Amino acid sequence: MNTAKLTIFFDGGCPLCKREVDFLQSRNQKGYLSFIDINTSDFYLDLKYGITYKQAMERIHALKSDGSVIKDIKVFQEAYTLIGLGWIYAPTKLPIFDKFIEFIYGIWAKYRLKLTFRPSIEKLCTEKGCKLS
Template sequence: MALRLAAASVSHIAKPKNPSYFSPPQLNITLNPRPKALLPRPITEFGSQWHIRAISEAKPSISKKEGEEQWSKDWKIKMLYDGDCPLCMREVNMLRERNKTYGTIKFVDISSDDYSPEGNHGLDYETAMGRIHAVLSDGTVVTDVEAFRRLYEQVGLGWVYAITKYEPIAKIADSIYGVWAKYRLQVTGRPPIEQILEARKKKSEVCKDSNACKM
């Protein structure tokens, strides 16, 4: 009898009236796959102000012309180049980049409206367009392959043209360059030198008594 009463008591405890109590507990948990520390932080007012202030306090960029003047204060050689020649500019830009370290070359764009023969040993635009010219700091003017050799020497690349110091290599190199200089306008798809000179003359006349060409 006691055993039966105990069994009945256990049965009464094991089988509650509400069977839903046996279902898994409903936990209100929101899973977050990323740690809180790694979640993107909202931009606060303080952060925004700091970001804007950092931009406003940044140093102004230096123009290419101003940068070249800084690099070439103590120049050893002046390079007269045609800024309208796309192939020429590849070499000029390479030398320009190297010159950031050496600061020995001063670059002068003969195609610029500001170009002046008076400031470049009397070398007028037409003469400078005929072939490469470089001016040493002592006033010596060099042309053709020698000009390239002197320029490359000033930026640590003298070995490139070193062999052109000796004959007959020097003569052969100048001959090859002479052919390029003669036909470079055609090769680069530009009009003959006569048309370029005429267009430059007309532009000069239009700009002479006007501020339209001055920036």
């Protein structure tokens, strides 16, 4: 029986993303989180979930058990709540601070590939055979 309440789409080629997922998996005793590495060659996000590979590589996405898709800092807020550490991300929901955190996450998302010495999104998409638009 699948008890996952949140399925997180992550970039398994990103060392920092992988470290975060490893931490979340280590705290996932109730099985509320599941994970899908978007770099697996047989996985087509757009066909199954309506999220393109490019979109998933640009910003983190997750699928809630009700079928809704969330992204960016909301993924971390939800994931940490589900593993019993919601207090860590609670301040990111405060007015003004939430906008600042979203801004910081946006910068990270924009430069993540460069900062982790990875190919550009265009090159990754070309290798994957996906659309850039």
